[in-house]
């Protein structure tokens with residue numbers, strides 16, 4: 001099938017089959033120079049190939065969809081083989097249902113880079129305006145669901161802490177981490193939070209809470225997630241054939257940037273749009289989900305407020321912030337101590353899981369993010385040429401030092 005270049009990355013524009021297990025990333029052998037960079041970044045050993053020869057994602061069942069191979073490939077040889085772009089455009093034009101866009105927390109901080117804005121530009125209001133200009137009838141923000149997820153996981157943490165020697169609570173907000181745990185450590189699945197990731201929760205809310213508020217049936221709402229990575233593209237495939245359940249389509253940030261540019265919209269100069277009252281606003285804790293340690297901090301903030309009975313003096317859990325590979329710290333929650341850890345990058349999952357296995361009550365809360373830098377550095381975000389030139393290719397014979 002013909003490929004389309006979207007923000008420097010190639011895509012095959014055919015809609016994923018509605019079946020679980022579909023592969024989303026592949027390597028184009030004709031573009032691959034065999035530099036081994038993707039193999040070095042792959043945390044799942046899913047890629048094979050000898051130096052100087054075309055490589056392949058030979059073990060798709062092991063692939064966790066993190067997209068680290070794609071963002072680090074210097075030849076744009078790794079491509080996304082499925083895309084809902086054509087289907088989204090068709091739905092927006094047909095106007096049969098309410099097309100709802102659900103932007104993930106991190107996308108508002110990265111989208112501006114595709115439009116020449118400085119890295120880190122906050123585009124929340126402009127993103128909402130652009131989505132409405134594209135023809136979406138509503139923008140229901142995943143940050144609202146991230147707040148709800150922090151509350152649910154905070155309550156789960158407090159419940160577990162009442163049980164002496166209970167195993168730790170693992171966050172469930174990174175779909176690549178969840179796939180990693182399912183594939184490589186299924187015996188640890190009971191540690192995973194029962195709360196769905198904010199993106200899946202937002203889709204469920206769109207088709208229940210918001211549908212009810214709008215006086216519409218769930219089947220009249222077509223929910224499109226704007227995601228930071230390809231791992232989120234599994235969600236519409238997991239719901240079976242039920243159009244009233246979950247999200248209907250997923251675009252990553254690059255695909256959305258392409259769509260906005262195609263429509264002639266200059267993101268940097270559109271007037272800002274406020275939040276949609278149907279879904280409601282969100283707190284600062286919700287936006288923390290974009291960065292490593294953010295989910296753990298949001299959970300602990302809620303748990304602290306719940307313990308004290310007041311959110312007035314909720315502390316920040318600053319030691320969990322930053323870009324270190326692993327961070328850990330202890331905090332007081334009422335009379336109890338909670339030891340929390342944050343793992344920033346799937347390459348560090350095995351060491352942390354080994355540590356946990358050696359003492360299951362060492363931590364009470366562990367956040368896992370597959371991409372170093374969290375969702376802000378997800379495999380579906382705009383890839384800046386300047387950032388690519390900084391990637392570590394120093395030990396490869398294919399690049400001059």
Ligand code: SF4
Nearest residue numbers: 032033035036038073
């Ligand atoms: S990083 Fe790209 S060019 Fe290098 S081996 Fe992997 S797919 Fe091929």
Ligand code: SF4
Nearest residue numbers: 042063064066067069
């Ligand atoms: S998406 Fe991630 S896990 Fe899959 S092949 Fe690429 S780097 Fe490996």
